[in-house]
Amino acid sequence: MNAPNLDLVEETKVAFDVEAINEIIDNIYHYLSKHKEYLNGLNVFPVPDGDTGLNMVLTMQGAIAHIQKSEETYIHSGEYLEDFAEQMLLNSRGCSGVILSLFTQGFTQITANNDFSKENIYRAIENGYQNAYNGTENPREGTMLTLMRALKEKYAELMPLYDNPLTIIQQSIPYLKEVLNQTPEMLPVLKQAGVVDSGGAGFVVLLEGINKELSQYVDNGIPLHNLLKTAHAIQKLLKKRLKKAHKDQTALSILNLDFSRIRNSRLAEAFQNAKVALSNFHLNHNGNGKTISREKIIGDLQEIDNSWNPEIKDKFCTEFVLETDQIKNKDKLKEKIGHYGDSLIIVNSNNKYKVHIHTNKPNDVFEEVSRYGTLLFTKVDDMKKQHKNFLSDDVVDYERDKSIFCIVSGKGFADILKNLGADDILCYGKNKPSVNQLVKGLNNLKAKNVIAASDDSDILMALKYAASLCKANVHIVESDNPISLISIMMSISKDYDIQTTFETAMNNLENIRFCGIAQSSRDVLAEDGTQVHKGDFFAVYKKKIVLSNPSKNQLLTNVIEKIVSNNNNLVTLYKGANIKNDEQLIKLLKDKFPSLDFEEYYGGQLNYLYYITFE
Amino acid sequence: MSRKIFIIVGDNLGLSRQQINYDALEIVKFPVFVGETEYRQSEEYSASWLISKYENEKVVAKSSTLIHNEIAEIVERNRANYDLFIHVVMSSGLSAASFRVAENVKKQFENIVPIINVDTKQAINGVGNIVLGIIDLIKTQPDLSIEELEKACQQIVENTFSWFVFSDLEYLYRGGRIGKAQSLMGSVLHIIPLLGLMGDEKEGIVLAQGKARTFRQINDMIINQIKAKMQEKSVTTIKRAITLQGYGDKNKEAIAEFMEKIKTLPCSEIIHGEGGLVDAVYCGPGAYGISILL
Structure with missing residues (x-):
């Protein structure tokens, strides 16, 4: 993989290359996908229908497929992740998918401010866990929630030891695996089935994938807050009278920084230019013949500062193109609309102005500028994208x-x-x-x-x-x-x-008594001591394995004998999608139970070979 | 002096003339068409005759509305001897035309002889139950004014409830008594639909009361719904129950079980109704049910 053009750093991230982050998420998704079958196999009943892994994979896959395709090359990481979390929730499948999405949603609510410091990541994990816990009815120990809580606790424990949040997560994983192995002790159904919790296992796999994917970038970045402080310092230096700057220790420190570690090309260029300007000051006030506008560097650094916006106060990213003869320059237009929001960018060409502004009142902005000319193009994006549809x-x-x-x-x-x-x-x-x-x-x-x-x-x-x-x-x-x-x-x-x-x-949910017949995908000991061997047929009645037999027809006979009561005179078989060669079954059952009526219908279910109802 | 009251009712009342102990009453026979041919109830053209045709010839039968002149003729013929006519009409929700005919006859005799048209919101044995209820009323409270009588008839209507089990809803559908959607209720899983005409419902139309897959379930359902209705109306004893049965041999066991079950209900009188030709038009083979007056 080519090194992504990221300014991804130890503790924080700023605007980054969308393609690069898409690739990172794609790789994490593929890592999870590789473990899908392992997760699917961690199923309570030995029915080969486990789909925890599949649900988690499809949840991520759906989010990847539906995430807003930004026209911008760079985007704030917090915003991106919040959008991704929303898409995960919208595309979540099964309990495991929803709980994972809720965790991600809670996590990204905190990181929406683009603060990826270890303290904020802790708050994000805590909020993610709380969000998942609150969104789960009857939350139980021994599930994915337990693993989320364990991550929160272990992360807190390791925080004093490490500065890098990814390192803390990495160091937490062995502990999470220990907790995962304890889940059968927490949930009896897991113990009975002899498996760990599949959702919890999926969560650990996902963390492993995140760790694997991101750890390669950990050591090379510069923390955002350092970059921002540096940008402030450079601005100050450049604004000072340059002849005094060479005495400034800050300037010397800045010159010693390795700005090549800034992976975002736009930021790297701005800092590199600043560095050149500062270097030239020390060597030559006139800059060695290379023309770098001091104002431009200050402007670029100011823009970096502005672009780091921890709170989205103005909800709508609003763009328009205005054609006007009444407004003579950008400043005049800025006077008219600047107070509607922030992040105002105006590009002027002849009598056309392309404008970008974050505002809560896009319509008011449009109304205002329409007085002076014609709106050729408008676009409004709800930046928070919450329930936008x-x-x-x-x-x-x-x-x-x-x-x-x-x-x-x-x-x-x-x-x-x-x-x-x-x-x-x-x-x-x-x-x-x-x-x-x-x-x-x-x-x-x-x-x-x-x-x-x-x-x-x-x-x-x-x-x-x-x-x-x-x-x-x-x-x-x-x-x-x-x-x-x-x-x-x-x-x-x-x-x-x-x-x-x-x-x-x-x-009337439970008006009809029924049982399910399935074929075992592994050896298992039922709660009542019934031994089910791999390949045996077994019956689940009231959510428990009640009978098993190597012969399907014998099992059906046994289960009808066991469950049918005097009040029942109709037994109905709903056949699953995988039933073959059972044409003689109804006749066999009718011969065996002459006092009962039998009917059969195609159900098409995948998990059970038959549902049998007793009425 | 007691008012002399004559009752007119169509023959879709789930009772034979012999089962009604009231002399001043005339049952008007509904025209029944099998194909192009019109039939009226007789010894030859009875319910069992039509059921047999249904079973053997797959015929389609329909009933027509009562004929204005036939009603008017009854009124004309008897008005000299009676002070008041009560025309007990099947639910206007099931046959608006029948009630319109009744209203037109009433208008024709306006200022000549008073006529109360009772919209029973019922059919078959439900109508029969209301007729018997009105007869009880006339006998027990002979001095009621017309207005009081009209109001009391309305109360009888509101306290009459019927449940029907039809093996095949096709007959009701073909006769226009239910819609296509309702007629398909039983087309999957061999479901047995339970239909009802509830006197306290405004529309007087056939409503689904439940579905089951065995007759045992459906019989229990009827008994439970009757008990629930009694509780709702704070009634401890049913005044009268009229059963509907005997349309062919189909469902004999289920009907026998049902008849045993209704014996467990607290009821002053149970009448096993004798439905006629027009009743069989909609019931089809194997139908049964009950109407109760609370």
Whole structure:
């Protein structure tokens, strides 16, 4: 990889090369991606459907794909990361994706001020952890949250020993691995399954990736606050009468600095010019024939100072091109609009002025300048980019009062639910839907109120964030399997109002007794002592493994015998996507249980071979 | 002196004439069309005749509205001997035309003889339950003014609730009693929809009351909903229940189980209704249900 053009430094970063940071993030993403299958394998049930790694990878992938493509070559790191965090949240999948996104969001809220000092990174980690913790319902020990908290604690412990935040993170990783290995002691389901927490493992892998990717830049940079102080000092020196400057110890120190360590070319040039000016002063007041405007250097350094803006006070990055004969120069235009915000840059060519300004009142700026000429081009970017799609153009265009929105993996279940009256189905197949996909699904309904339910509890967090971002009032039914969705659709009526619909759905989630049949991907000992060997078929009933057998048909017979009650006369098999050659199964079961009716439908689920309901 | 009251009702009331103990009453037969041919209830053209045609010939049957002149003729024929006519009409939400006919007849006899048109918000045995409720009213409170009687009839309407289990909603759909969406309710997972006509609902239309996949579930659902309705209305005993049953042999076990279950309800009187030809138009084979008056 070519050395990125970064002014990435030990403690802080300033405006940097967008392509370079994209490459860094891409490399971190690839590192995580390489460990995807390992993370997927850390699954509580021995069903080969673990997708923690996949969800984390897809969350990052979505953010990379959707991050605002800036037209600028350089961008403030804090702003970039905040935008990236927002995109992660919007594209997050599964609990692991959402929790990781929440951590990133909390982290980048703190680093939005572009302060990457070790103290601020600590605050960022702390806020990231708190944000993830607060955003998680029923936060538990032994999960990714534990690892986040462990990072916060270890970082605090190591802070007095190291100055570089990356070094502190690097030094924390062995401890985090120890904590990860303790997660089975914290969560019984992990212990039973003989695995560490997959989300926690993903978090550690990600930190390793960050460390691996960034550590190569650690030693070469100059801290931003040093650069800023230096810029101030140089400005002062250049503003002084030059003949006295050679007595200044600061000037001598500056001359000894290795400015080649500044990786950002724009900054490097400004400092290099300043250094030349100072050097020339010592050697020759007239500058060795090389013309470097002192004012230009001071101006460049001032711009660096200005560009480091820890708080974005003015929200909209506003640009326009004004064609006017009434304004004679840049200063006149500056007088008219300068008070609307900051970071004002005006470029003048004949009677055209290209203007850049950060302001909270872009429309007022446009109105003001329109009095003097014609606006040829305007562009407004919400710099904070928070919910930008929802704050602007938020035209309420409801087509119905309420809708039912179901999110399912299996195509067969999608068809069944549609026929049962669901207004729309998001059939996500193998990859859990991102927040963004869910928002789109919810908004597409054009309903004032939406009842939303999914077939997997791992989608719940993403769904909740999607609900907070969409226009409708979303009532989330906390379902975790497709049978519950059928039960919901069976219990509600189109004639109900939204509240009755929601309450009825919640009250009828567990109306239908069912179990899931799957094939084990590894040896496991169930809670009740049931031994499941790799390749065996096993039955999960009320979230526990209750039976296993090397023969699928024998297991089905056993499970029906075990679960069916006197009140049941209908047994329904919902077949998964991977079922083959079971044409004789229903006949076999009918022969075995003549008093029961059997029906079979295609569910299309990927995790269980069958869902079996007892009614 | 008690007012002499004559009752008119269509034959879609889920009861036979023999099941109604009131002399001054005439049941008007709805025209039923099977294909192009019109039929009226008779010994030959009964509910079981139509169900048999449904099962064997896959025919499509429809009912037509009552004919204005037939109602008017009944009023004309009897007005000399009666002080008041009560026309008990199936829900205007299901057949606006039938209620309009009734209103036109009332207008025709304005200033000649008073007519109360009762919009039952019901069909089949629900209408029958309201007819019997009105007869009880006339017998127990003979001195009510017309206004009081009209108000009391309305109360009976609001306290009458019916649940229907149809094996196939296609008959209701073809007859225009429910929409296409509702008719498809049962088309997936062999779902059995529970439909109802609730007297305290304004529209008087068929509403889905639930869905189930076994008759046992649906029977329990009806019983539970009846109990809930009794609780809601603070009623401890059902005044009268009229069952709907016997449209062919289909669902015999489920119907038998249901009939056993309704015996557990606190009810002063249970009548096993005898539906006629027009009732069978919409019910189709294997339909059953119950109407209660609280």
